[in-house]
Amino acid sequence: IVEELFKSIYGQYLQQGIPFRENTYLGNKPILREYDFIIVGAGPGGSVVANRLSEQSNWSVLLLEAGQDESIYTDIPVAAEYLESTDYNWGYTAEPAKNGCFNYANNRCPWPKGKGMGGSSILNGMFYTRGKKEDYDTISEMGNFGWAYKDVLPYFLKAENNSIQEYQNSSLHSQTGNLHVERVRYHSPLVDKFIEAGGELGLQKNIDYTVNPENGISRLQATSRNGRRVSASKAYIQSVKNRQNLHVAIFCRVTKILIDPLSKKTIGVEFVKKGKNRRVFAKKEVILSAGPINSPQLLMLSGIGPKEHLNNLGIPVIQDLPVGQNLQDHYGTLALEFISNHTGPVINEQTILNPYLFEQWFKYGRGPLTVPSRVDGLGFVRSPSGKEIEIILAPIGQTPGRFNIATLLLQPEARGNVTLKSKNPWHPPIMSYGYYDNITDLEDNVFALKYSVRLVEETQAFKNIAAKLSPMPHPKCNHLLFKSDDYWICISKHLTHTYHHQCSTCRMGDVVNNKLQVIGIQGLRVVDSSIFPHIPSAHLYSPTIMVGEKAADMIRSHWS
Numbered sequence: 001i002v003e004e005l006f007k008s009i010y011g012q013y014l015q016q017g018i019p020f021r022e023n024t025y026l027g028n029k030p031i032l033r034e035y036d037f038i039i040v041g042a043g044p045g046g047s048v049v050a051n052r053l054s055e056q057s058n059w060s061v062l063l064l065e066a067g068q069d070e071s072i073y074t075d076i077p078v079a080a081e082y083l084e085s086t087d088y089n090w091g092y093t094a095e096p097a098k099n100g101c102f103n104y105a106n107n108r109c110p111w112p113k114g115k116g117m118g119g120s121s122i123l124n125g126m127f128y129t130r131g132k133k134e135d136y137d138t139i140s141e142m143g144n145f146g147w148a149y150k151d152v153l154p155y156f157l158k159a160e161n162n163s164i165q166e167y168q169n170s171s172l173h174s175q176t177g178n179l180h181v182e183r184v185r186y187h188s189p190l191v192d193k194f195i196e197a198g199g200e201l202g203l204q205k206n207i208d209y210t211v212n213p214e215n216g217i218s219r220l221q222a223t224s225r226n227g228r229r230v231s232a233s234k235a236y237i238q239s240v241k242n243r244q245n246l247h248v249a250i251f252c253r254v255t256k257i258l259i260d261p262l263s264k265k266t267i268g269v270e271f272v273k274k275g276k277n278r279r280v281f282a283k284k285e286v287i288l289s290a291g292p293i294n295s296p297q298l299l300m301l302s303g304i305g306p307k308e309h310l311n312n313l314g315i316p317v318i319q320d321l322p323v324g325q326n327l328q329d330h331y332g333t334l335a336l337e338f339i340s341n342h343t344g345p346v347i348n349e350q351t352i353l354n355p356y357l358f359e360q361w362f363k364y365g366r367g368p369l370t371v372p373s374r375v376d377g378l379g380f381v382r383s384p385s386g387k388e389i390e391i392i393l394a395p396i397g398q399t400p401g402r403f404n405i406a407t408l409l410l411q412p413e414a415r416g417n418v419t420l421k422s423k424n425p426w427h428p429p430i431m432s433y434g435y436y437d438n439i440t441d442l443e444d445n446v447f448a449l450k451y452s453v454r455l456v457e458e459t460q461a462f463k464n465i466a467a468k469l470s471p472m473p474h475p476k477c478n479h480l481l482f483k484s485d486d487y488w489i490c491i492s493k494h495l496t497h498t499y500h501h502q503c504s505t506c507r508m509g510d511v512v513n514n515k516l517q518v519i520g521i522q523g524l525r526v527v528d529s530s531i532f533p534h535i536p537s538a539h540l541y542s543p544t545i546m547v548g549e550k551a552a553d554m555i556r557s558h559w560s
């Protein structure tokens with residue numbers, strides 16, 4: 001019976017898995033029937049693994065990406081926020097929030113996710129941060145051997161290529177990796193005011209926040225090179241595009257991971273390209289790097305997830321695991337508006353197309369278009385509850401004489417989850433998150449908003465340019481006393497902003513082991529931001545690159 005079943009599964013796969021020629025990412029390489037490794041998703045997790053595994057010339061590697069290639073538009077740092085309304089975004093929306101996202105229709109916060117070579121690193125804010133030593137030590141203390149700070153630091157360094165002058169001789173930075181990091185190449189005088197003001201309030205000026213993001217303030221370290229975005233695909237795929245053993249195929253939407261239900265061995269994946277269903281097989285492993293929303297979705301569609309949920313949808317259960325649970329994220333307020341007598345450049349939908357600014361950027365890698373999402377300046381303060389909060393300066397306003405400060409809770413209490421709407425792979429999953437359901441998050445954000453106002457209104461640095469909070473109250477909060485705690489609570493709930501660091505939906509310890517192998521399944525790993533069991537105090541691009549570097553080493557040593 002087992003043999004018959006085996007034949008019926010594999011026989012069908014083998015018939016359908018005939019080779020076909022493809023218009024692939026680079027050149028016209030055919031997608032073969034079988035590879036040693038199949039990687040799903042060309043985001044930061046998948047791009048790194050594809051590069052590192054294909055260093056081994058006797059291993060064949062296929063990287064399947066649902067989206068398209070990058071373009072000149074994704075190269076422009078300041079354009080990041082505009083890319084969210086293009087096909088580079090999966091365009092997800094979270095479920096209605098009870099205590100946040102009030103400025104959006106039905107209280108549903110948008111959850112953009114990058115779709116294309118580089119994943120979310122083609123539309124992210126390009127902040128380079130790594131988090132705190134304690135973040136990784138906590139991950140290790142949760143039982144994940146090999147993930148303490150001392151274990152992950154070498155991989156951060158392996159990845160980094162930091163050209164910032166003052167870090168050239170630091171043992172905590174490196175200049176040899178693939179991920180370029182530099183200072184923003186347009187220096188607004190407002191950033192200096194921000195740093196001065198932080199100093200006046202007792203923050204340490206010009207800290208290296210990648211090493212210790214605490215009680216300090218400094219300019220941004222950006223994942224760019226000569227003023228151009230460095231996506232994960234730029235950093236890890238473009239330079240190895242001519243490797244014969246690496247095939248990269250775009251517009252390939254994976255709909256299922258093929259797993260033999262008896263042996264629980266991963267066989268390959270099913271995907272759709274140009275409307276056709278196809279299958280491709282893995283000799284060694286399938287590596288799932290589809291990101292924090294699509295990785296759990298694909299696992300559940302393939303029979304790996306909470307038993308009851310899968311049973312309710314009629315999906316045969318292969319492995320009962322808490323996939324999609326425990327979603328974590330960073331959120332806060334975007335953004336308070338301040339006015340001053342400083343007149344600097346203005347970037348909005350009209351001025352971004354200004355030919356002079358474009359030429360400055362294109363020819364020389366300079367000017368305001370090099371400023372990622374208009375941001376240059378981060379501060380780190382501790383709330384009365386003892387948690388770290390990030391304060392973000394956008395010195396370039398959307399209207400003249402204005403600038404913005406945003407808040408970000410680095411260790412929020414809120415949690416969420418990803419579940420399936422149906423067993424149809426084309427239906428987006430259901431995403432929920434408890435914005436401000438926990439009073440500590442709300443109190444911490446109110447503290448951060450009041451701190452941001454103090455930073456501007458109570459320091460000489462900003463007084464010198466007559467800077468102050470815009471006196472126009474938010475129209476939905478103008479029934480409350482301006483600047484009172486109740487006003488700030490109202491602002492928090494209306495101007496809720498997620499920083500798109502969703503993670504932990506395939507968390508290490510519950511869904512994958514410390515080698516990132518899916519528990520109970522052979523030949524299947526998850527390598528992306530969904531594996532963090534506990535959210536680092538960082539924007540997650542560089543931590544996910546670190547995960548990719550570390551995973552590639554583990555995979556290599558497993559198979560050698």
Ligand SMILES: Cc1cc2nc3c(=O)[nH]c(=O)nc-3n(C[C@H](O)[C@H](O)[C@H](O)COP(=O)(O)OP(=O)(O)OC[C@H]3O[C@@H](n4cnc5c(N)ncnc54)[C@H](O)[C@@H]3O)c2cc1C
Nearest residue numbers: 041043045066119120124125126127254291528529539541
């Ligand atoms: C708007 C925004 C701003 C951000 N700003 C910053 C920042 O300033 N600094 C920072 O450090 N981090 C930032 N982040 C977070 C960071 O970019 C992400 O944490 C990181 O990209 C996660 O990497 P990943 O590999 O887990 O997944 P992703 O980057 O989401 O990549 C997943 C890839 O898989 C592909 N994929 C998904 N499903 C399928 C499928 N079924 N078949 C084939 N391919 C599939 C996707 O198209 C995508 O290319 C931001 C994120 C966003 C969205």
